Amino acid sequence: MSLPKxxxxxxxxxxxxxxxxxxxxxxxxxxxxxxxxxNRAAFKANERAYLDRWPMTEAQKQSILKRxxxxxxxxxxxxxxxxxxxxxxxxxxxxIAAIMxxxxxxxxxxxxxxxxxxxxxxxxxxxxxxxx
Amino acid sequence: xxxxxxxxxxxxxxxxxxxxxxxxxxxxYWRPVFEGFERSKEWIAKVKPDVxxxxxxxxxxxxxxxxxxxxxxxxxxxxxxxxEGWGPRPVPPVKGHPELATHIVQSIVLDEFDITVVNKMxxxxxxxxxxxxxxxxxxxxxxxVIPISVNVVVYPVxxxxxxxMLGRAIRKAVESFDKDLxxxxxxxxxxxxxxxxxxxxxxxxxFDTRFLDNLTRDPQALAKISHFEYLRETGSEGIEMVMWLIxxxxxxxxxxxxxxxxxxxxxxxxxxxxxLENTRR
Numbered sequence: 001m002s003l004p005k006x007x008x009x010x011x012x013x014x015x016x017x018x019x020x021x022x023x024x025x026x027x028x029x030x031x032x033x034x035x036x037x038x039n040r041a042a043f044k045a046n047e048r049a050y051l052d053r054w055p056m057t058e059a060q061k062q063s064i065l066k067r068x069x070x071x072x073x074x075x076x077x078x079x080x081x082x083x084x085x086x087x088x089x090x091x092x093x094x095x096i097a098a099i100m101x102x103x104x105x106x107x108x109x110x111x112x113x114x115x116x117x118x119x120x121x122x123x124x125x126x127x128x129x130x131x132x
Numbered sequence: 133x134x135x136x137x138x139x140x141x142x143x144x145x146x147x148x149x150x151x152x153x154x155x156x157x158x159x160x161y162w163r164p165v166f167e168g169f170e171r172s173k174e175w176i177a178k179v180k181p182d183v184x185x186x187x188x189x190x191x192x193x194x195x196x197x198x199x200x201x202x203x204x205x206x207x208x209x210x211x212x213x214x215x216e217g218w219g220p221r222p223v224p225p226v227k228g229h230p231e232l233a234t235h236i237v238q239s240i241v242l243d244e245f246d247i248t249v250v251n252k253m254x255x256x257x258x259x260x261x262x263x264x265x266x267x268x269x270x271x272x273x274x275x276x277v278i279p280i281s282v283n284v285v286v287y288p289v290x291x292x293x294x295x296x297m298l299g300r301a302i303r304k305a306v307e308s309f310d311k312d313l314x315x316x317x318x319x320x321x322x323x324x325x326x327x328x329x330x331x332x333x334x335x336x337x338x339f340d341t342r343f344l345d346n347l348t349r350d351p352q353a354l355a356k357i358s359h360f361e362y363l364r365e366t367g368s369e370g371i372e373m374v375m376w377l378i379x380x381x382x383x384x385x386x387x388x389x390x391x392x393x394x395x396x397x398x399x400x401x402x403x404x405x406x407x408l409e410n411t412r413r
Contacts, residue, residue, distance in 0.1 A: 007287075007363050012330030015368060017287040025197055032196040035215050070329060079328040080191040080285055087217030093147060094399045097332040108333065112397035116324075116335025123364050 011128040012101075014073040024076020027064070030054045031081035040088045069100045134232065134306045134313035138179060138409045139379040139387070140172070141319040141347075142265055144188060146257040147399035149221055152264050165403060168393035169265045172407060175391060176266050181316040183229050184277045185302065186259050187378045188320045189284045191216070193256035201248035202290050203298065206255075206279035207233040214254035223260050223269070229276035232309055236278070239305030245298050247280075255279055262320045265405070284321065284372045288359060295374045296355040299381020306382075319379030323394075323404035326367025334367040335402045340394065343373060344406055348389050351380045369401075384410045 007015045014020070021028070030051065033039045043050040051061045063071035064085065072082045086096045098108035111117060121127050151162040193214035195201065208228050213220040237249055259279055267274060280302075283289055290298075299317075306315050323340040326332050346354050355377055362371040391407035 006360050010331070010364060010368075012332075013326065013363070013368050014329055015287050015363060016285065021197055021200075021286050028192070028197050032192060034217055035193070037215075037219075040217070073328055078192070078285065083327075084192070084217040092150075092399070093327060097327055097400050100328060101330050101332050111333055112335075112400065115337065115396055116402065117326075117331065117333040119334060119336045119339070119365055122331055122334060 009125050011122060011125045016073075016078040020076045021078070022076070024060070024078065026054045026056045027060045027072065027075065027077050028081040030056065030064075031077070031084045034084040034088050043088060069096050134183075134309040134311060134315055136303055136306050136315045136317055136382050136410065137181070138407060139317050139319065139383045140176070140262070140266065140405075140407050141322075141376045141379055142169075142262040142405045143322055143398065143401060143403040144258045144261040144320045145398045145401050145403060146191075146216070146261065148403070149257045149261040149264060152269070153222055164395055165398055166265075168395055168403075168405065172266060172391050172393070172405065173268060175407060176316070179316065180314070181275050182313040183232055183275055183315050184318060185280060185306075185315060185382075186262065186277050186318040186320065187280045187282060187375045188255075188258035188262070188318075189372060189375065190281050191256050191258055192285065194250075194253045195281070195283075197286075200283055200286055201250075201281070202283045203245065204248040204250050204281040205233055205237055206250050206253050206281070207237065208251050208253060211253055211255045211277075211279060213260060214256040216256055221257065221260055223264065224272050226255055226259065226263075226273060226279070227276045229278050232306070232313065233278045235309050236302060236305040239308060240298070240301040243301040243304065245301050250281075253279070258320060262318055280378070282375050282378070284375065289371055289374060291359070292357050292374045292377050293355045295377040296351070296381035299378040299383075302378070303382040317379045317382045319376035321372030321375050322366075322370060323373060323402045324366035324370040325401035327369050327400050329368075331367070333400055334370075335396055336366050336370070337394075337396065337402065339365045340402055340404055343376075344392060344394065344404060347376070347380055347406060347408060348387055351377070354380070380408070383408055384412065386411045
């Protein structure tokens with residue numbers, strides 16, 4: 001028997017719970033290593049070789065190599081950890097947020113300046129489905 | 133006797149720290165944010181706390197996935213500034229108050245809050261950005277700081293009610309410390325924001341406004357907000373607001389709101405700030 005996860009109905013959202021933390025443990029611990037400048041340099045010098053030091057799945061490694069930010073989250077990554085890859089790439093939190101929403105930097109920044117994404121119409125997966 | 137005289141809540145957006153550190157505080161995008169704290173800086177300069185207790189969350193800096201304490205308290209004499217991937221923020225190291233921190237531990241554990249004691253810890257933007265907003269850029273922070281870290285990264289995070297009750301236990305602990313100290317408690321993080329996935333950028337001004345109102349009007353109602361309501365209404369990271377309830381729980385039932393500031397956007401986030409004073413001071 002498992003706990004009910006009503007938050008799985010939230011559209012466009014991966015709630016990082018302890019199950020996902022288990023799935024993404026090595027992916028996130030790789031991200032953690034990027035807090036040290038020498039590790040950032042080693043990663044930049046040969047990304048694939050550096051990733052092979054961690055017992056991640058191939059899909060997790062590919063998501064990192066492709067900078068598939070949503071893919072990383074789906075495979076157990078957490079945004080506070082994956083943002084360390086962004087920092088290594090010189091990207092800000094707002095830049096990766098825009099990429100994850102599928103909008104351009106300009107569109108995303110404009111949306112935020114206009115007050116952000118409204119909660120109306122963004123509460124349930126059914127609302128996104130009916131929107132098409 | 134030590135006393136908690138007031139509570140401060142403030143968002144801890146990393147981009148705010150970066151804007152300050154890189155000399156962008158005067159730019160049109162950031163100026164309103166820092167102006168919003170000008171009067172709060174004057175307020176805290178007058179209040180002159182002897183100690184600040186800062187409730188915050190670590191963002192994969194001191195705590196990775198190896199150890200995930202739901203509640204932890206820093207009892208060290210000094211907390212170095214973490215390198216979060218772009219070098220440590222150029223701010224002074226945070227000095228602790230080991231004596232009061234250790235006293236709080238012993239009191240709240242006996243009150244059934246089994247907090248993790250941390251004697252070696254780096255602190256990240258979650259703690260330092262609110263200090264910058266309230267104190268600017270001094271050579272040294274004006275008073276010792278006791279960090280209280282809350283897990284709001286891996287779900288489930290502690291409930292709002294649990295946080296509120298922890299605040300109560302902290303207040304009782306502070307009031308049983310036998311030195312005369314004026315303590316200000318900070319709740320940080322929030323308000324509505326979602327940093328991840330296609331729904332990133334969610335902001336809910338109505339929820340945030342009601343939350344700010346109820347900090348004075350009906351904090352008990354805030355303590356009843358469910359996790360799912362935070363996630364759905366305020367975004368996946370809006371749930372950080374449970375940390376404000378530790379601050380609120382540590383204050384008197386009756387408080388006076390002396391300052392409020394709300395601004396959208398600061399990067400991906402609705403920046404919220406409030407100062408509440410105990411009415412019997």
